[in-house]
Amino acid sequence: MQDQTLPVLMPDHPEPEIHTDPAAAVARLEALYNQATAFLARHFSAAVTGGKPASRVRAFYPEIRLTVTSHAHIDSRLSFGHVSGPGTYATTVTRPDLFRNYLTQQIGLLVQNHGVAVQIGPSDTPIPVHFAVIGHPDVIIPQEGVLDFSLRDVFDVPDLSTTSDDIVNGDRTRNDDGSIPLAPFTAQRVDYSLARLSHYTATDPTHFQNHVLFTNYQFYVDEFEAIGRAALADPDSGYTAFVATGNQVITTADGALIQPAKMPQMPTYHLKRADGNGITLVNIGVGPSNAKTATDHIAVLRPHAWLMVGHCAGLRNSQSLGDFCLAHAYLREDHVLDDDLPIWVPIPALAEIQIALQEAVAEVTRLDGYELKRIMRTGTVATIDNRNWELRDQSGPVKRLSQSRAIALDMESATIAANGFRFRVPYGTLLCISDKPLHGELKLPGMASDFYRTQVARHLQIGVRAMERLREMPLGRIHSRKLRSFEETAFL
Numbered sequence: 001m002q003d004q005t006l007p008v009l010m011p012d013h014p015e016p017e018i019h020t021d022p023a024a025a026v027a028r029l030e031a032l033y034n035q036a037t038a039f040l041a042r043h044f045s046a047a048v049t050g051g052k053p054a055s056r057v058r059a060f061y062p063e064i065r066l067t068v069t070s071h072a073h074i075d076s077r078l079s080f081g082h083v084s085g086p087g088t089y090a091t092t093v094t095r096p097d098l099f100r101n102y103l104t105q106q107i108g109l110l111v112q113n114h115g116v117a118v119q120i121g122p123s124d125t126p127i128p129v130h131f132a133v134i135g136h137p138d139v140i141i142p143q144e145g146v147l148d149f150s151l152r153d154v155f156d157v158p159d160l161s162t163t164s165d166d167i168v169n170g171d172r173t174r175n176d177d178g179s180i181p182l183a184p185f186t187a188q189r190v191d192y193s194l195a196r197l198s199h200y201t202a203t204d205p206t207h208f209q210n211h212v213l214f215t216n217y218q219f220y221v222d223e224f225e226a227i228g229r230a231a232l233a234d235p236d237s238g239y240t241a242f243v244a245t246g247n248q249v250i251t252t253a254d255g256a257l258i259q260p261a262k263m264p265q266m267p268t269y270h271l272k273r274a275d276g277n278g279i280t281l282v283n284i285g286v287g288p289s290n291a292k293t294a295t296d297h298i299a300v301l302r303p304h305a306w307l308m309v310g311h312c313a314g315l316r317n318s319q320s321l322g323d324f325c326l327a328h329a330y331l332r333e334d335h336v337l338d339d340d341l342p343i344w345v346p347i348p349a350l351a352e353i354q355i356a357l358q359e360a361v362a363e364v365t366r367l368d369g370y371e372l373k374r375i376m377r378t379g380t381v382a383t384i385d386n387r388n389w390e391l392r393d394q395s396g397p398v399k400r401l402s403q404s405r406a407i408a409l410d411m412e413s414a415t416i417a418a419n420g421f422r423f424r425v426p427y428g429t430l431l432c433i434s435d436k437p438l439h440g441e442l443k444l445p446g447m448a449s450d451f452y453r454t455q456v457a458r459h460l461q462i463g464v465r466a467m468e469r470l471r472e473m474p475l476g477r478i479h480s481r482k483l484r485s486f487e488e489t490a491f492l
Contacts, residue, residue: 016121063123081109201268288334322455353428383414
């Protein structure tokens, strides 16, 4: 319970400003956010050294607000950047420096499509001090028990009761003040995920790129570093830096990287471009829980697309180790998203992603048309939550796999695709067969052929090339209507 008896100390609370220039609107968001977090950081440092303040200390997230009064038809070729009808729309904002390009684009489309101005000012949502001090490295964070007062008696702390996915899950259509959500995530939900990303990946959220590859096999990390170094050696590649775990940054092909003594739960690497349209690789390890955790938090960065490129079990006798499986559908037996996205919800394949992946396979393998069928099959990918499913009675699982027409099985792909659907992030899956448990070909030493090793090396190259193809789309991103429900937030 927070101490409500203390007077409240707050920074100046300026009146909202009206903007039609999106760049100026974002600049105002940055000014308000910087003022608020600097105020909290300053008073937090004073409390650490000088003891409990005589007042509660509070500052607020900035917000974007706009009112639309007309039913006039607007250009709806894009699936975002417009509202569905008259009303007042609002969202709180955090880290406007990190989201500058995104916010500028989204605000610009609203101003252009509806001919209205946006209102930029402080919200009534307090900034938790935990999130405010993250951007101030000069602030000393004391160890647990050092302070002689309860932090929550003086400062606002994260409130998990209001940090949820109720907007993206369709459970919330109005803010507390009656306005309509303008964005899929509130500022506090975004801050929560930014903090988690730093913890799980050991890289700062500022390094994440707009195109994200997920893998479940360490070999892809080594291959990604090799691809990154080759890109840095090519002055025409457009890539400017490679970032490894621990925020190690190299800008030349021969830059030195040191293996950390302790690896994070999800080692992450970034091949960067100046415009943010590079590629991030996340080694999520094995299992749907990790897959959900990673995508839950990366989603707040509003990536343009994410793809799963990992290993799987082939389910057809006609397949060989090293063959590729392009998912056109998913059998969801991962169970981690059942409460957020019921299993009766279909997860459709996205044409732009499917085409980019198939064309990338053809380009890298130099096979096309009928010949491409030698190494790639399209169909249903099954995702389960039991790594040792082979040890159970085979009659049940095998029958379901056969009835679903599944061609491959793993523990991550359907989770990543389902969370992509839930968060409106375009998704896709291209897997490489590493074993065939139904046909006696298990993951044992010495079984991998030269073909298999070659295909694994090509696999990540295909993922990278597919992302580069997607980058060339209009507006530099996909905006599939398949991912949008009846009543959507204007921000993508």
